[in-house]
Each structure stands twice: as structure tokens, then as C-alpha cells.
Amino acid sequence: MTTTTTGSIRRRLFVQLVAIAALLSVTLFFVVRALAETAAAETQDGILAASATSIADALGSADGQITLDLPYSALSMLGSINEDRVFYRVIVNGETLTGYNDLPAPRELPSISEHSFSTFEYRGDEVRMASVSRTVSAGGAPQNVLISVAQTRLGLAAISRRISAIATAAGLGFFLLATALSQLAARSALSPLDHLTQSVTRRGPADLRPLVVDTPTELSPFVDALNNFISRLRASLLRSEDLIAEAAHRVRTPLATVRAKAEVTHRKLQKPEHKQTIREMIRAIDESSRSAGQLLDHAMVTFRTDSLTQETVDLRDLVRETSARLEPAAELRDVTLRAVVPKSGVSIQGDRLLLQSALQNILDNAIKYSPDDSAIEIMLTQSDAIHLSVNDHGRGFGDADVDTLKTRFARGANVDDIVGSGLGLTIADEVARAHGGNLEIGTNERGGACVSLVLPLH
Ligand SMILES: Nc1ncnc2c1ncn2[C@@H]1O[C@H](COP(=O)(O)OP(=O)(O)O)[C@@H](O)[C@H]1O
Ligand SMILES: [Mg+2]
Incomplete structure (x- = not known):
């Protein structure tokens, strides 16, 4: 049979699953990193806002002047997250009340209730700044106060690097696991096909x-x-x-x-x-x-x-019956048939008609290819398998290819003028194989043929 194969379904399935796994791994990497970075940034914003608010809450007034008693906790809460530097500035009506003079004012001014956030470069580092505004009355007039608290983002960058490493490891781990599982999935998805193939080939x-x-x-x-x-x-x-x-x-x-x-x-x-x-x-x-x-x-x-019919066939009976049936043909050539069978019964499960036909064809050959006035032995032995052998004193097989002789209509070169159809050994071989055995063809020590049906014990 000729078939042209066009790739393997298993490999295609595997490659597709791995490609999907790779895509998912990369997505996983970006999603994990983005989520973690957002969370870290939001944490910093929250603390900056709280710090600005606590400064705003400490504003007061005395003698018509705005006063500020900077609460210690306002800046210490920032210091506690990492080693980043913290800056602050309180502006009253455009004048710096306290803090860093050069800390820029936010681009958009915050409302009373809401903080405004901005990110910019300050003193060589990137900083994040939260600002809040308050109106405080001092000396009978309302004064506009702007409070800003800023912090460098070095710690955030470090967190971001660590998270990237974790996300890479997670993505890679997921990819490797998914690849191994894809291999299993591809194999198991196709196992019914293997199963089917096996049950056909068996x-x-x-x-x-x-x-x-x-x-x-x-x-x-x-x-x-x-x-x-x-x-x-x-x-x-x-x-x-x-x-x-x-x-x-x-x-x-x-x-x-x-x-x-x-x-x-x-x-x-x-x-x-x-x-x-x-x-x-x-x-x-x-x-x-x-x-x-x-x-x-x-x-x-x-x-x-x-x-195949499965009945118990006593092979000793089979030998007796078959040699009796061929006795007349043997007598015509003065050939004697001698059966050597064990004393105890030798039986197998099989098809009596087929076994009889096989032995008959082997015996028929032995008689045909034997010289007149010779003897043929039919031997039945049982060891690890049953051997039903027919030995003759004829010409033997010489160096003929015995496997070829088992094919339909094949006849040997040793037949001379003996007529035949080339089916005898084919029949015997098919019967032997149908019973799980085989047909052994050889030459005995006297040069004659030795043809045996070898049948397994069940
Ligand atoms: N007992 C035997 N002695 C010698 N040659 C044999 C014997 N049995 C079979 N052969 C050889 O095997 C060939 C195939 O046997 P078989 O299939 O029975 O065909 P046929 O007997 O009709 O020729 C025979 O042509 C012969 O050459
Ligand atoms: Mg024959």
C-alpha cells in the first residue's frame, strides 16, 4: 500500500498549543507587571496625599499670620517605605512659608477637596508630588495656602525591576508547564487513533x-x-x-x-x-x-x-483416519504408511476438517514424491508444541526456497513429470497459521522431505 503523509497531526496540534501557551505567557508577563506597578504607584500616591493632608490639617494662624507646626508623622510616613528623599513646600499667597523654595508648584492647581499629582525631574531624580490647597483665615482675611509633598521614585523603580523578574519567571514557568501539558494533550487527543490502528493491525x-x-x-x-x-x-x-x-x-x-x-x-x-x-x-x-x-x-x-470452528480434535484419530484414507493411493505405489503416535491422547482446539485437509495434502505430497516401494512415517509428538510430521524417502526439497513453495500455485523444480497444482503446501500452511502455528518444511537425514505442522498447545 502506498500512502503519502502530509505532516503529523500530533506535531501540528503540539505546535499550535505551544504557540498559544507562548502568547498567554507573554500576556501574563505584561499583565502581572502592569498590575503590580500600578499597585505600587497607587500606594506611593496614597501616602503622598495623606502626608500633604496631615500638613494641611496642622495649619493655624496667630497674630494675623499663618502658622505651621509641621507634624513629625507627616514626613516620617513617607520615609518608612524606602530610602527615597522627601521634599515639601508650603506656599501662602505665592510666598514660601516653609520647605524647599525651588520645589516647583503643580502645573494644575488642586481644589480644596482633591489632591493633584504630578511627576517631574527635580534635583537630578524623578519625583512624584502630591499637592492640596486650603483656605485659612488669618487677620480677618482668607489666605490661599498650597501644600506640596514630593518624593523620589527610586524605590518604585527597584520594586518595578523585582516585579519584572518575578513576572518573567512566572511567564517562563507557565510556558514550560504549558509545553509539557501540550505534549501530553496532543498525545492523548490522538490516542484513540493509535488504538484504532492497533486493533486493525492486530x-x-x-x-x-x-x-x-x-x-x-x-x-x-x-x-x-x-x-x-x-x-x-x-x-x-x-x-x-x-x-x-x-x-x-x-x-x-x-x-x-x-x-x-x-x-x-x-x-x-x-x-x-x-x-x-x-x-x-x-x-x-x-x-x-x-x-x-x-x-x-x-x-x-x-x-x-x-x-474457525473450535472443537476438540484428537490428533491421533486424525492421523489414523487420514492415513487410512490415503492407504489405497499408497498401495498403488507399494508405499507403506507408518504412523507413530504417543500412547496418551494429543488433542487441540481447532477445526477438524481443516486439519484433516492439511495432513491429507502433506501426505499426498509424500506419496507422490516418494519412490515406489518405500516407507513414509507420520509422527505425532508433543513437547512445548505439537509436531505432526510426515517423513518420506523421496527426493526432498533440495535447495528450493520453501517460503515460495507455500504460495499459491507454486511448484518446485524437483517435480519432473509428476502432476500437481501447487496448492497442497499452501493449504497446509494456511491451516497451520489459522491455528496459531506454522508449517515447517525441511529435509530429513535420509535426504527425504520432512514436512511438519507445528501447532501451539492451548
Ligand atoms: N514430500 C515432498 N518431497 C519433495 N518435494 C515436495 C514434497 N512436497 C512438496 N514438494 C515440493 O513443493 C512443491 C509445492 O507442493 P504443493 O503445494 O503440494 O504442490 P504440488 O504437489 O501440487 O506440486 C511441489 O511442487 C514440490 O516441488
Ligand atoms: Mg501437492
Whole structure:
């Protein structure tokens, strides 16, 4: 089968998940940093405002003058957050009452109730300043007082750096975790596909039963389509097996009639050369009928391996029955069949008809390829597996490729004028494999063939 692959779904899924994770990590980094920086800045603003307010609350008047008794806490609350420098200035009607003369006034003037904030460069550092205004009456006239408290932002920058480092670590950690999880997710998302592939590959070559697997919804149309295909294939196979069986049957029946007639004629004829001709005819008819029989057997084997009958088969009985059945053919060549079976029963779970057909074909070969007046041993042994071997004194396999001989219609180079259809070993091999075993083909120490059905003990 040829398939062209266009990338891997697993890899594509993984790459997409990782890309999403990367995007989320970067977003996480910026969101964490922005939130933390805002919080830190708001904290500073809050303290600056509180400080300005507490100074404003300490304003008083005496002798028509504005007085200020600067509360200690007003500036100490600022000093407590970090080592930043603090500046303040109180302006009454444009004149500095106390504080730093050069501290700039806020660009927009604050209202009574609300603070105004500004950020600017002052004495070489960036500062944040909160201002609040008050109207204080002194000497009978209301006076406008502007209170400003400023602080450098070095501490804020340090906090910001620390938060950036934490956000980077968090983003990176999230990314690594998400990558590992993506790998798992991609694998688990595709595991039903692996499961499906396995249940298809595990099947025997002749298993055409519909596929019954638990699949996710997305895969069930595919499984349905596959099952549909399998059932069509099965139907078409059945049709052709039927056809072969029918054809073989139709050939064999008239052949049997012709053979019977030929035998009658053979008896009636007197002249030896006529008798010889008829004998050859009978031999050819026998071969044709044997070939048709093997075609029929092969069709049966293919059909039955699909749904193997499981019955207890006593292999000793099988050996006895099959050798009895082939006894007449062996006698014609003066070949003796000798069965060596153990005393106790050897049985397996399997299909009796198929096993019989396999042994019969092996034995048929042994008789065919043996010289006249020789012996054939059928040996049944049981150790870690069951060996049902047929040894003959014939020509053996030589250096033929035995795996090729197991294929349909394949015949060896050693056949000379012996007729055959090349299906015998194919049938035996298929039966062995249908029973979970295999067909071993070799040469025995006398140079003859040794063909064994090796069947597992269940
Ligand atoms: N007992 C045997 N001795 C020697 N060669 C054998 C024997 N059995 C099978 N073979 C070889 O294996 C080939 C395939 O066997 P088989 O499939 O039964 O086909 P066929 O007997 O119809 O030729 C035969 O053509 C023959 O060359
Ligand atoms: Mg054969």
C-alpha cells in the first residue's frame, strides 16, 4: 500500500498549543507587571496625599499670620517605605512659608477637596508630588495656602525591576508547564487513533469481521466507512470462493463419471496398447480430479479460517483416519504408511476438517514424491508444541526456497513429470497459521522431505 503523509497531526496540534501557551505567557508577563506597578504607584500616591493632608490639617494662624507646626508623622510616613528623599513646600499667597523654595508648584492647581499629582525631574531624580490647597483665615482675611509633598521614585523603580523578574519567571514557568501539558494533550487527543490502528493491525490476514472498538464521535464515521468496506470485501470474497467451489464441484462430478466409464472399458479391452492408453487416461482424470479437489479444499480453507470452528480434535484419530484414507493411493505405489503416535491422547482446539485437509495434502505430497516401494512415517509428538510430521524417502526439497513453495500455485523444480497444482503446501500452511502455528518444511537425514505442522498447545 502506498500512502503519502502530509505532516503529523500530533506535531501540528503540539505546535499550535505551544504557540498559544507562548502568547498567554507573554500576556501574563505584561499583565502581572502592569498590575503590580500600578499597585505600587497607587500606594506611593496614597501616602503622598495623606502626608500633604496631615500638613494641611496642622495649619493655624496667630497674630494675623499663618502658622505651621509641621507634624513629625507627616514626613516620617513617607520615609518608612524606602530610602527615597522627601521634599515639601508650603506656599501662602505665592510666598514660601516653609520647605524647599525651588520645589516647583503643580502645573494644575488642586481644589480644596482633591489632591493633584504630578511627576517631574527635580534635583537630578524623578519625583512624584502630591499637592492640596486650603483656605485659612488669618487677620480677618482668607489666605490661599498650597501644600506640596514630593518624593523620589527610586524605590518604585527597584520594586518595578523585582516585579519584572518575578513576572518573567512566572511567564517562563507557565510556558514550560504549558509545553509539557501540550505534549501530553496532543498525545492523548490522538490516542484513540493509535488504538484504532492497533486493533486493525492486530487482526489476522483473513479476519474480515466488522471492527468493534470504542471510538470517539469524530472517528465513528471513519470506523463505519471501514466496516462498510470490510463487509463489501467479505461479500466479494465469498462470491469468488463460492464460484471456485461451484466450479470445482462441476468439474469433479463429470470426471468421476468419465473415470467409471474408463474403468469399465479398461476391463473389456484386450489389446495391451489399448489398455495402456486407457490407464493413462485414468491417471490424467485422477490428477484433474485431485486438482479440482485441492481448489475446493483451498476455497474451503480460506472460507473457514475466517470463522474457525473450535472443537476438540484428537490428533491421533486424525492421523489414523487420514492415513487410512490415503492407504489405497499408497498401495498403488507399494508405499507403506507408518504412523507413530504417543500412547496418551494429543488433542487441540481447532477445526477438524481443516486439519484433516492439511495432513491429507502433506501426505499426498509424500506419496507422490516418494519412490515406489518405500516407507513414509507420520509422527505425532508433543513437547512445548505439537509436531505432526510426515517423513518420506523421496527426493526432498533440495535447495528450493520453501517460503515460495507455500504460495499459491507454486511448484518446485524437483517435480519432473509428476502432476500437481501447487496448492497442497499452501493449504497446509494456511491451516497451520489459522491455528496459531506454522508449517515447517525441511529435509530429513535420509535426504527425504520432512514436512511438519507445528501447532501451539492451548
Ligand atoms: N514430500 C515432498 N518431497 C519433495 N518435494 C515436495 C514434497 N512436497 C512438496 N514438494 C515440493 O513443493 C512443491 C509445492 O507442493 P504443493 O503445494 O503440494 O504442490 P504440488 O504437489 O501440487 O506440486 C511441489 O511442487 C514440490 O516441488
Ligand atoms: Mg501437492
